Amino acid sequence: MTIRLFHVSDLHFGRADGEALNWFERLVHAEKPTAVVCTGDLTMRARSAEYKAARVWLERLGVPVTIEPGNHDIPYHNPLMRLLSPYRRYRAVERALERPIDLPGVMLVPLKTTARFQWRTNWAYGRVSKDGLREALAQLKTRTPGTVAIVACHHPLIDGAHVHGEAKTDGGKAALDALAAAGADAVLSGHVHDPFDVAHPVGGRTVRLIGAGTLSERLRTSRPSFNELIVKDGVLEVKPRIFELA
Structure with missing residues (x-):
C-alpha cells in the first residue's frame, strides 16, 4: 500500500499567503493525500481569530490532519x-481536528519543541x-518491523548548512541521537521557512531531516512550498512542491 502525506508548515494565519493557501487546498482536493501533516506555526500571534481561520481552512481540506x-x-x-x-x-x-489516522506501514510520532x-x-x-522526548521514545518502542517511523516537530533538531536560519534547539542533538537509536527514520520540521531534505548519519544509521517551507508572506530564500512524502x-520518497504564480 502507498501512503502519501502532504507535509506543510508555517501557515502563519494573520500573515498567510491567500493564493498559496488556495493552491494547496486545490491540490489536496484534487490529489487526496492520505493525510496532511502540519509542523507548527498555524498562526502569527496565537490570536483567537487566527486560530479560528486556521481551523476553518484545515477542516475544509477534507482529509485527516495532524498538527504540531x-x-x-x-x-x-x-x-x-x-x-x-x-x-x-x-x-x-x-481536539477539533485530529482523529486516529490509519497509516499502514507508517508511524507518525509527535515531538514538541516549543516552550512557554x-x-x-x-x-x-x-x-x-x-518529558517530550520520553513520550516520543515510548511511542517508537511500539514500532513494528518494516514500519517507517517519522517524527514530527516544529524546530529542526540540529542546525547546519542545510538550514537557511537557526533553530538553536536546546537538547536537539541529544534528542536526535536518541530518536535514531530508537528507530526513527525521518524527522519532519518547519520554522526556517525554506525546504530541505538531508540524509544525516547518526549512531551508525541514516536519518532523513526534512523541512517544509511556508505558505505565508514571510518568505526567506524560496517560494511558498510544501513537501509530498510517499x-x-x-x-x-520526498517531492518538494513549489507554488508558482500563474
Missing part, C-alpha cells in the same frame, strides 16, 4: 496566558523537554 505547535502558536502579547495556559487555543484546534519559558532571551528557539514498501 510552533513558537508562534504560543501567546505573544499576553504574558500571563503564555505562562499559565500557553497551549489552550492550540489544544482546542487540535526559557533561560535565554530568544524564546523563538527550539527546546526538547525530557511511503511504499518501506521506502520514503
